[in-house]
Amino acid sequence: MVAIKNLIAFEDESGNRLFSNVDSLESTEGASIEAYRSFDDLTKGENATNATIAKLLPPLPNPNLPIYCVGLNYKSHAKEAKLNVPANPPLWTKPNSALASPDSTIPMSRFCASHLPDWEGELVFVTSCEVRDVTPEKAVSCILGYTIGNDISCRFFQLPEQSGGQFFYAKAFDKFAPIGPVLVSPESFNKTKKGARLTTRVNGETKQNTVIEDDMIFDPARVLSWMSQSTTIPAYTAVMTGTPAGVGAFHSPRQFLKNGDLIEVEISGIGTLKNEVLFEDGQDSIM
CATH class of the missing domain: 3.90.850.10 (Fumarylacetoacetase-like, C-terminal domain)
Incomplete structure (x- = not known):
């Protein structure tokens, strides 16, 4: 399992929700980073892709909970x-x-x-x-x-x-x-x-x-x-x-x-x- 250091969630330019484990506390819109289409993929280190941050989202693996x-x-x-x-x-x-x-x-x-x-x-x-x-x-x-x-x-x-x-x-x-x-x-x-x-x-x-x-x-x-x-x-x-x-x-x-x-x-x-x-x-x- 990949240890989480600083988790961000974001939308790419196509509106897809992605996750990334970053080094910095600040992530800039327009930056290109390694990302994952699910939190599960991120924790397993599987199916990584490069993506551009279009919009930061709440850094929650599941945003659909109370x-x-x-x-x-x-x-x-x-x-x-x-x-x-x-x-x-x-x-x-x-x-x-x-x-x-x-x-x-x-x-x-x-x-x-x-x-x-x-x-x-x-x-x-x-x-x-x-x-x-x-x-x-x-x-x-x-x-x-x-x-x-x-x-x-x-x-x-x-x-x-x-x-x-x-x-x-x-x-x-x-x-x-x-x-x-x-x-x-x-x-x-x-x-x-x-x-x-x-x-x-x-x-x-x-x-x-x-x-x-x-x-x-x-x-x-x-x-x-x-x-x-x-x-x-x-x-x-x-x-x-x-x-x-x-x-x-x-x-x-x-x-x-x-x-x-x-x-x-x-x-x-x-x-x-x-x-x-x-x-x-x-x-x-x-x-």
């Missing part, structure tokens, strides 16, 4: 939200239609643009195998790699008086889960994990900035173990592990995404996820 999400997983975010730290990780999912590519534009309908759209930079892990009832100790070996996500949210629909305080509806809109640009192996990420920072910028201005290990409450193995109890988690499931302080809803005054905003989420040792927001049909004010 995306798991964790809430209140950073001490700083729980503090800014004035919420108690729970005994176990709060969980919900986003549908696979929420998945969006790195460097892509996130189109927001008037409905979404008008209901307090916000950013959430997050560390994401991807499972390497199907798991159920896995222990935290075993879960460590069930992680294929780490990448970056942005759990875009319409805060209005998280208000208790609007939707009972639930998370799913506020976060499950189309293209509200950009992920990428590269999936880094646990071995590679572990070299930089100590002191690794998560930083979110909007139009170049820093909004979130934390040392992940110092701030995170439930580590990825604990999260995977908890979500797998009496539940089958498919191989290649992406899991967004929560966000630190600095989301727009808790700035003073409150800040929300605007048409044309560029969101950059950077994690040490993984790279930077970039997406621009486009309000296709304008925006109504509810403030």
Whole structure:
């Protein structure tokens, strides 16, 4: 089996989905690289071809699965939200239609643009195998790699008086889960994990900035173990592990995404996820 170092997925000039195991954390559109038509071929080192990167895609072996999400997983975010730290990780999912590519534009309908759209930079892990009832100790070996996500949210629909305080509806809109640009192996990420920072910028201005290990409450193995109890988690499931302080809803005054905003989420040792927001049909004010 070929060891994964830095996995990317991309479309070639003909629109074919391909995978590549690259050396760099940055891959350039227009570059010609060795690639494989399936993740299975890549891991076996079979049927390699040369291809040109036309568009980067989320670096997931299977992009057709629900995306798991964790809430209140950073001490700083729980503090800014004035919420108690729970005994176990709060969980919900986003549908696979929420998945969006790195460097892509996130189109927001008037409905979404008008209901307090916000950013959430997050560390994401991807499972390497199907798991159920896995222990935290075993879960460590069930992680294929780490990448970056942005759990875009319409805060209005998280208000208790609007939707009972639930998370799913506020976060499950189309293209509200950009992920990428590269999936880094646990071995590679572990070299930089100590002191690794998560930083979110909007139009170049820093909004979130934390040392992940110092701030995170439930580590990825604990999260995977908890979500797998009496539940089958498919191989290649992406899991967004929560966000630190600095989301727009808790700035003073409150800040929300605007048409044309560029969101950059950077994690040490993984790279930077970039997406621009486009309000296709304008925006109504509810403030």
